[in-house]
Amino acid sequence: MRLPRHGLRRVFLLGRPRSGKTTVIKSFLHLYPGRLWGFYTEEVCESGRRLGFDVVTTEGQRVPLARRGAPGPKVGPYGVDISALNEVVAPLLRQAPVKALLVIDELGKMELKSREFIGAVEAILASNRPLLATLGQGRLSLLKAWRQLPQSLYLLVDEFTRDGLPQRLVAEFERPGVLVALEGIDGSGKTTLARALAEHLIARGKDVVLTQEPTTGIYGQKLRQLLGEGRASAEELLFLFLKDRQEHVKETILPALWAGKIVITDRYYFSTLAYQGAQGFSLEDLTLINQAIAPCPDLVFVLHLPLEKVPLRIRHRQRLESFEKDQGFLHQVERIFSRIKGDYIVHLAASQSPDELLARVLAELKAGGIL
Numbered sequence: 001m002r003l004p005r006h007g008l009r010r011v012f013l014l015g016r017p018r019s020g021k022t023t024v025i026k027s028f029l030h031l032y033p034g035r036l037w038g039f040y041t042e043e044v045c046e047s048g049r050r051l052g053f054d055v056v057t058t059e060g061q062r063v064p065l066a067r068r069g070a071p072g073p074k075v076g077p078y079g080v081d082i083s084a085l086n087e088v089v090a091p092l093l094r095q096a097p098v099k100a101l102l103v104i105d106e107l108g109k110m111e112l113k114s115r116e117f118i119g120a121v122e123a124i125l126a127s128n129r130p131l132l133a134t135l136g137q138g139r140l141s142l143l144k145a146w147r148q149l150p151q152s153l154y155l156l157v158d159e160f161t162r163d164g165l166p167q168r169l170v171a172e173f174e175r176p177g178v179l180v181a182l183e184g185i186d187g188s189g190k191t192t193l194a195r196a197l198a199e200h201l202i203a204r205g206k207d208v209v210l211t212q213e214p215t216t217g218i219y220g221q222k223l224r225q226l227l228g229e230g231r232a233s234a235e236e237l238l239f240l241f242l243k244d245r246q247e248h249v250k251e252t253i254l255p256a257l258w259a260g261k262i263v264i265t266d267r268y269y270f271s272t273l274a275y276q277g278a279q280g281f282s283l284e285d286l287t288l289i290n291q292a293i294a295p296c297p298d299l300v301f302v303l304h305l306p307l308e309k310v311p312l313r314i315r316h317r318q319r320l321e322s323f324e325k326d327q328g329f330l331h332q333v334e335r336i337f338s339r340i341k342g343d344y345i346v347h348l349a350a351s352q353s354p355d356e357l358l359a360r361v362l363a364e365l366k367a368g369g370i371l
């Protein structure tokens with residue numbers, strides 16, 4: 001397992017019932033190159049009618065978890081087979097090899113009928129071992145608590161995200177390359193810093209991919225056109241930013257990470273949180289969908305430039321894009337950027353000189369074991 005440097009060791013998949021969580025997990029099991037240990041739950045159907053669920057383990061066992069009308073604690077019409085959880089699933093989780101990635105599909109109402117199972121999961125969470133789990137819906141206090149764990153990524157599974165998710169998930173546990181993102185308001189100096197960093201690393205023999213969002217692909221081109229004209233709806237822009245990012249991840253970021261390269265991206269999904277958040281979308285929803293389509297960077301640098309300095313920095317531009325013209329809006333964007341927190345997020349004063357900024361970024365990369 002070559003883990004990313006961002007330090008988030010647990011990934012949870014969220015989504016409505018039948019949104020495709022188990023299908024994502026099964027595809028991931030085929031794609032992941034390392035040792036996996038755990039289980040998924042599978043529907044048992046007869047003549048199109050769901051009879052219940054089985055547990056299928058990575059070690060080749062299949063046991064019934066629940067059946068319609070069966071004895072045992074009830075979840076809806078199903079009786080849960082506690083012995084399967086106590087005698088097969090909980091011991092399996094407790095015996096996981098140290099170097100394995102744990103897979104749990106799912107942490108749901110049925111599984112939570114077993115104290116043994118809960119104990120085994122709590123032990124895994126306390127150990128901070130790498131974990132991929134699906135998290136069921138519902139108001140049970142444990143489920144609520146598990147939706148807010150530190151050092152964890154929460155990803156939404158839905159029609160928009162599910163096809164790309166298995167590939168994107170692998171990058172959270174197996175990452176030969178490094179992903180660095182530069183963020184900040186318009187004119188804060190991202191492009192200048194990204195180029196200087198790339199040049200510095202290339203001159204020292206590193207394999208670097210310098211990229212940016214919006215990209216030069218079809219969605220990126222459309223975005224540039226709409227931002228220039230300033231007449232697109234917030235919904236249209238959000239859709240295009242997400243489509244552009246999906247393509248960026250698939251075509252550029254993931255292949256470079258597999259190839260062991262250092263990817264430097266001039267803007268990434270934190271820009272969507274800040275700009276589309278400032279346009280009124282829920283930050284929680286934006287985070288869930290963006291984390292589902294895009295790997296979490298190893299390190300993010302957020303540049304903060306006092307707003308009054310923006311006009312001077314962008315005065316030479318031939319045509320201003322819509323967001324660049326609106327200081328009030330940029331103030332909201334800056335507020336959101338300044339609140340983004342995490343061990344892998346570094347906030348930088350953008351009024352420093354380009355050389356000072358580069359030196360600071362290099363120091364952070366060294367401290368993070370990236371250089």
Ligand SMILES: Nc1ncnc2c1ncn2[C@@H]1O[C@H](COP(=O)(O)OP(=O)(O)OP(=O)(O)O)[C@@H](O)[C@H]1O
Binds near residue numbers: 184185188189314350
């Ligand atoms: N640290 C710095 N000190 C002074 N001027 C800078 C600094 N960094 C960049 N600049 C200048 O500020 C202007 C904007 O920089 P740059 O294009 O890198 O910003 P940006 O954040 O990429 O902007 P945008 O998001 O709008 O593309 C450029 O003219 C650049 O030369």
Ligand SMILES: Cc1cn([C@H]2C[C@H](O)[C@@H](COP(=O)(O)O)O2)c(=O)[nH]c1=O
Binds near residue numbers: 187214267276324
């Ligand atoms: C990626 C991304 C960008 N934006 C906005 C931010 C800028 O105003 C423009 C274009 O970017 P540039 O770096 O200034 O050339 O797009 C956004 O609103 N949401 C995003 O996800």
